[in-house]
Amino acid sequence: MNKKIAVISTGNGGQAIAAFIALKGYYVSLYAREKERVDMFANNLFHIKGIINDVASIGLISCDMEEVIKDAYLILVTTPAQYHFAVAKEMALYLKTGQVVVLNPGRTFGTYEFNQVLEQNGCNADILLGEADTLVFTCRCDKPGNPHIYEIKKKVKIAGHKKAYTKEITDIMNEIFHDMESAPSVLHTGLSNIGVIFHPLPTLMNITRIEAKEVFRYYIDGISPLVANILEELDKERLETARKAGIELLSVCEWLKERYGSTGNNLYECIQNTHAYSSVLAPFDIDTRYIHEDVQTGCVPISCLAKEMGVKTKIMDSAISWASIIYKKDFYECGRNNKKLDIRKIIDDNLK
């Protein structure tokens, strides 16, 4: 049998990654949380489109976690980050010492939550746990088994939950994806969470259009000059938090310029000039990961971290409280807060 890699989740990212690595010659096992998700695939052949056009054969598609991860040397978790705890709980008893688990991405404090849930659920294996700062592909699936990869992102950052493992995990990832780089710590990958800037606020500020099922371009129409301006202010809160932790990060503008070659004098102009965003549509439903994932696993932990570092995050906090009101859900309570995670310890672990 070829070397086995497990991919956890059958969303856009999971299907794209599964097909991509199957075409590289690995035996791929794909985990779906529910039987209906397994049944949505007509067969194990995935028709990949976009930068690659080919047909990939997936070794196994199953909702049996034990079977999926058994003997896999690498386990790629591609679920929205608010499900990390559920995935960790599910696989805790089946992990074996030496297996490598990478969260794609970890969002903010992903490995800490994952590791904590593993320990609480009896996992004794000494695994190599790490996280990426973003999903390696820009991709979508129009229908099951048909992933479309628009782009392979450059310079995706990898950090080990324990810094000592970072290089080894990066090397393993680079055998498959080629352009990954080691980050100094999970504070770097966690604070490079760009979703927290681009997702919750524009969704909240266009909520009635999304509720009305209006079809509009998320970035081009939804991020108006006013919204872009607030996102720049929000980004300053993220950058200041990072700075207090001794980390210099790219602003979202600089990030767009580096990753996409965008041009412009401000965020509004940069987004308008980002080709990759030109046809991305807004969510079709108010229940979107742009809120549920990015507020719980981005805004909340960054806000908590900022408080520990003495940085005020007025806009981030407002986004959390506004989302909580609109969604009738206490996002602070259900997010990665400092009651769930020992934020002080995370800082001490990772600050130089």
Add this chain to the structure above:
Amino acid sequence: MNKKIAVISTGNGGQAIAAFIALKGYYVSLYAREKERVDMFANNLFHIKGIINDVASIGLISCDMEEVIKDAYLILVTTPAQYHFAVAKEMALYLKTGQVVVLNPGRTFGTYEFNQVLEQNGCNADILLGEADTLVFTCRCDKPGNPHIYEIKKKVKIAGHKKAYTKEITDIMNEIFHDMESAPSVLHTGLSNIGVIFHPLPTLMNITRIEAKEVFRYYIDGISPLVANILEELDKERLETARKAGIELLSVCEWLKERYGSTGNNLYECIQNTHAYSSVLAPFDIDTRYIHEDVQTGCVPISCLAKEMGVKTKIMDSAISWASIIYKKDFYECGRNNKKLDIRKIIDDNLK
């Protein structure tokens, strides 16, 4: 000369009221803050439309406050409430004992702010100061001198700044408008401020559409089921605050049913079935009194009052902080807060 009434402000309400009372045979003097506002009228003839079709002659249109209010037995202030302080400052030295000043409407704590500014600016006159809970007309002006009155509201409530004057002020107002009723105190008129429910939140939740100059029906399209649902929750904060002050008020649903004969099982349905709202368009600019007036003179004072009464106003507070972020203006600071007004004293003055 006929009995003189001064109308302060040349907005929609000011023009409609000026024309309406001129047609009743009063000598009307109309105050405009700037010379350009005076010059926008071709002559002193106002063509009134809607429930009345006639031509009214306005005695005086001027930006000379002294001249406008001189010898007026009644002064009707129809500016957006955030300008009450400026109006009070302007007229402080010219008011004479016995003159009646009515804020139309006072929004929340209008007479307190007005009275305080009069005192601070050397007004020694013993005037009769009062406020209405809402503007007596539903009206618009398509062009200067052409007020359109859609409706005269029923059961408009009047309260005197000093309770002892309430009946006298109501009687004076009823000589002109016929269907005004005395309210027990300015807490009643101030907490009956419906604008605070209907204006800021829907504006904030449709902000990108307003910014894009999209033409949409404010109530019918802008108050989606989601928005209506949050407005009902916001309204509960207002009602609970009133209840703690011993005041039972109509909910916005009940208010729509009483004032407009609306029907429905919830606020969304009631609004959809409110004929008067069917063609009201959203603001054409993000700088709208729906934010500047209603947050400063509605959300802020009600939130402060609620805190004094031990009521939590999570949604009201969120609206204030969200507006502050979007408008880059500290609405709490510039609003009628408990640093500007002695809220505890207002409660003690008015609680039974």
